[in-house]
Amino acid sequence: MVGSVHVAIFTDFHPHTLGGVQTAMRSLCDGLRRLGHRVTVFCAPAPGYTTSEADTVILRALPISMSNGLPVVLPTRANERLIDAAFAERGPIDIVHTLTTYGCGISGARAARRHGIPVVQTMQSRDDTVIEKYSPAPYLSALTMRLAHGWFVPLRGRQAHDGDGRIARLAWRPLVAQAQAADRVTVPTHHFARRLARHGVDRPIHVVSNGIDDELLDRVRAESAVTDPGAPLRALWCGRLSVEKRPLEAIEVARLVEDCTLDIYGSGALADRARSAVAEANLGDRVHLHGEVDQADCLRAMRTHDVLLLTSDCDTQGMVLLEAMAMGLPVLYCDPELSETVPHEGGIRTADPSVESFAAVLNSLTQDRTRLHDMRRALAAHTDEPRQSRHTTGILAVYTEALAAPVSPQ
Structure with a gap:
């Protein structure tokens, strides 16, 4: 060496x-x-x-x-x-x-x-x-x-x-x-x-x-995380608000799935369009735009949510995917090439990249959350791999x- x-x-x-x-x-x-x-x-x-x-x-x-x-x-x-x-x-x-x-x-x-x-x-x-x-x-x-x-x-x-x-x-x-x-x-x-x-x-x-930085992972994991098991399904989207990341599609998915909330972390060229999409669909009570945050805040959010929406279909690996893995957060994604990074049974790949395919899976998860528990168990063995x-x-x-x-x- x-x-x-x-x-x-x-x-x-x-x-x-x-x-x-x-x-x-x-x-x-x-x-x-x-x-x-x-x-x-x-x-x-x-x-x-x-x-x-x-x-x-x-x-x-x-x-x-x-x-x-x-x-x-x-x-x-x-x-x-x-x-x-x-x-x-x-x-x-x-x-x-x-x-x-x-x-x-x-x-x-x-x-x-x-x-x-x-x-x-x-x-x-x-x-x-x-x-x-x-x-x-x-x-x-x-x-x-x-x-x-x-x-x-x-x-x-x-x-x-x-x-x-x-x-x-x-x-x-x-x-x-x-x-x-x-x-x-x-x-x-x-x-x-x-x-x-x-x-x-x-x-x-x-x-x-x-x-992902080891010290950052250890620090965030040591913090307490409060969740409410009786709340609607909590979906999370993180990334740059740009067309290839498809944040507007994530908002449309949330519109089609009533028993869920969506928190969006990130900023970028589509920020104004994202705000307009939330307002025009009257989703202000269920979809929340948090703007740009640092990596620690993104990791903290992953500890209090149920599933990551990864709507991008042109990532090679995706840092947000590694972050979700490190936090044990199940992933709903569409790109077949990301299956190499998503641990077996640690996520669900949609049938295609369409909003309807994402909404169908998310709807099924709101009705049967045992699948989320199964995915978390599958991810538990892989949380240290992104170190x-x-x-x-x-x-x-x-x-x-x-x-x-x-x-x-x-």
């Missing part, structure tokens, strides 16, 4: 913004630092967050935002100079770990090559599915991403198409090129590892799950392998 290392983590999401990638990154950084390793994060700025932190380097963003409202960073010469200066001032850097495939992720891979440092790339974004299903202009979005990424990262080898249509082919090209530009690739699930391989990625791929300490060693093993091998050529 590698000794103490200095890791430069590159991500297009600031650690203080909302999202599963950010939550997983914070847990990873804390886990590495707890073991004596040094971590410097290179990232985009956070809207409205001005506090500077010693271990964070903010890259320069364009005066435009992504569809999720977060800043856009490009691998410009100005950012290259900023990164190189930080490497010189804070170095030596032993390994670069890129968590995204956009501007900051590209900048990290290019910086690693300039400095002769091995680069590990984490792949966990299903951009092909998100673009095809939820972009207002799928072909234009996929083409723009493909051209912009290809300008900075040439494709090493050949991309396989795995039966994809033209939009999916364009969307997969940046993912494959970014993975091929790395020395090692990590993914959180086996199903995504297989998808990458089928699309032509021949770099060594390691499956290492995301995790970050279980997965930090896996990441360190990947670092060790990358450091021991020759660095890939530019």
Whole structure:
């Protein structure tokens, strides 16, 4: 196992913004630092967050935002100079770990090559599915991403198409090129590892799950949790209020299931539409929007609810799924690929992603809650699996392998 290392983590999401990638990154950084390793994060700025932190380097963003409202960073010469200066001032850097495939992720891979440092790339974004299903202009979005990424990262080898249509082919090209530009690739699930391989990625791929900070888990579990067994079924939805996460569909599910309440934790572009949907359906007494909360509050809520509604159909693993597992909260979900992460009999997969399918299962649970008790018993054996300490060693093993091998050529 590698000794103490200095890791430069590159991500297009600031650690203080909302999202599963950010939550997983914070847990990873804390886990590495707890073991004596040094971590410097290179990232985009956070809207409205001005506090500077010693271990964070903010890259320069364009005066435009992504569809999720977060800043856009490009691998410009100005950012290259900023990164190189930080490497010189804070170095030596032993390994670069890129968590995204956009501007900051590209900048990290290019910086690693300039400095002769091995680069590990984490792949966990299903951009092909998100673009095809939820972009207002799928072909234009996929083409723009493909051209912009290809300008900075040439494709090493050949991309396989795995039966994809033209939009999916364009969307997969940046993912494959970014993975091929790395020395090692990590993914959180086996199903995504297989998808990458089928699309032509021949770099060594390691499956290492995301995790939740151990100290946070222990602290929340030690707190008392009050529940009311006579209350209506308590459903919970957590995440970013964006179209691909389908929060509006969760509200519609609650409208169709009268004997339940729904608490929604999160913020995002659909916040106003979510408030309007609750008001227009006269659901204010049963559906409550709590806004953005920290991870601890999300975990606390999971201890007092009966079931998690996971309406997204384009997650690779889903941090909220790991959080529910850690809290022993049964999951109602629709995406077949998430079955790898949901423990056997610890959740229910709907027949399809439709609101009607979710409502049918939720209605059945309001009438027979013994199924929820059975799912909690099934989850009890798996609540410690999401601990970050279980997965930090896996990441360190990947670092060790990358450091021991020759660095890939530019």
